[in-house]
Amino acid sequence: GQQVMQIPQYQHVQEGEDFTTYCNSSTTLSNIQWYKQRPGGHPVFLIQLVKSGEVKKQKRLTFQFGEAKKNSSLHITATQTTDVGTYFCAEGGSYIPTFGRGTSLIVHP
Amino acid sequence: DTAVSQTPKYLVTQMGNDKSIKCEQNLGHDTMYWYKQDSKKFLKIMFSYNNKELIINETVPNRFSPKSPDKAHLNLHINSLELGDSAVYFCASSIGQGANEKLFFGSGTQLSVL
Numbered sequence: 428g429q430q431v432m433q434i435p436q437y438q439h440v441q442e443g444e445d446f447t448t449y450c451n452s453s454t455t456l457s458n459i460q461w462y463k464q465r466p467g468g469h470p471v472f473l474i475q476l477v478k479s480g481e482v483k484k485q486k487r488l489t490f491q492f493g494e495a496k497k498n499s500s501l502h503i504t505a506t507q508t509t510d511v512g513t514y515f516c517a518e519g520g521s522y523i524p525t526f527g528r529g530t531s532l533i534v535h536p
Numbered sequence: 537d538t539a540v541s542q543t544p545k546y547l548v549t550q551m552g553n554d555k556s557i558k559c560e561q562n563l564g565h566d567t568m569y570w571y572k573q574d575s576k577k578f579l580k581i582m583f584s585y586n587n588k589e590l591i592i593n594e595t596v597p598n599r600f601s602p603k604s605p606d607k608a609h610l611n612l613h614i615n616s617l618e619l620g621d622s623a624v625y626f627c628a629s630s631i632g633q634g635a636n637e638k639l640f641f642g643s644g645t646q647l648s649v650l
Contacts, residue, residue: 458636468643470579519638523584523591
């Protein structure tokens with residue numbers, strides 16, 4: 428699979444602040460998937476983006492796919508303690524999804 | 537009913553031992569995977585099977601041998617365990633293989649090699 432670089436590795440926020448994680452590739456991606464892993468849990472599929480410039484929303488979560496299909500972002504508005512976990516992007520265009528290293532979100536009440 | 541179930545959840549063993557992790561999915565999916573997650577949370581693909589046939593075998597030591605008796609099961613056997621094998625191992629499945637397939641993960645097996 429293609430290499431996807433994800434930043435930041437960790438992010439501490441106060442509850443109510445916004446959070447963004449970024450996923451970048453040096454090559455064009457056919458699609459990008461996002462997963463969330465709660466502490467002690469397993470990755471759970473959130474969404475898939477396929478089209479150039481695509482934006483999708485799930486409540487306070489906004490997912491974007493870049494126009495060149497080389498980057499993606501996940502933005503959480505007004506974080507809550509339930510948002511704690513590690514967010515992974517994954518390049519799903521080859522035989523197997525290849526994961527970024529994840530961004531661990533820590534929300535301080 | 538758990539869609540992708542793996543056992544055991546925890547496995548503590550001595551170096552040099554042989555152990556197995558079992559995985560079953562009841563989703564009717566054709567493709568199953570094993571991923572290894574290290575202490576820094578990096579999820580690395582190990583194997584992928586489609587309809588009982590090996591599709592992907594990343595650079596994994598041959599001490600690791602997957603076995604798929606049918607498309608609903610993908611077990612992982614590890615010989616001569618080493619300290620560096622300590623990690624969380626996730627089984628996953630998807631409807632098929634290729635682009636646009638979303639993964640359903642099992643709850644993981646935490647392997648600790650002492």
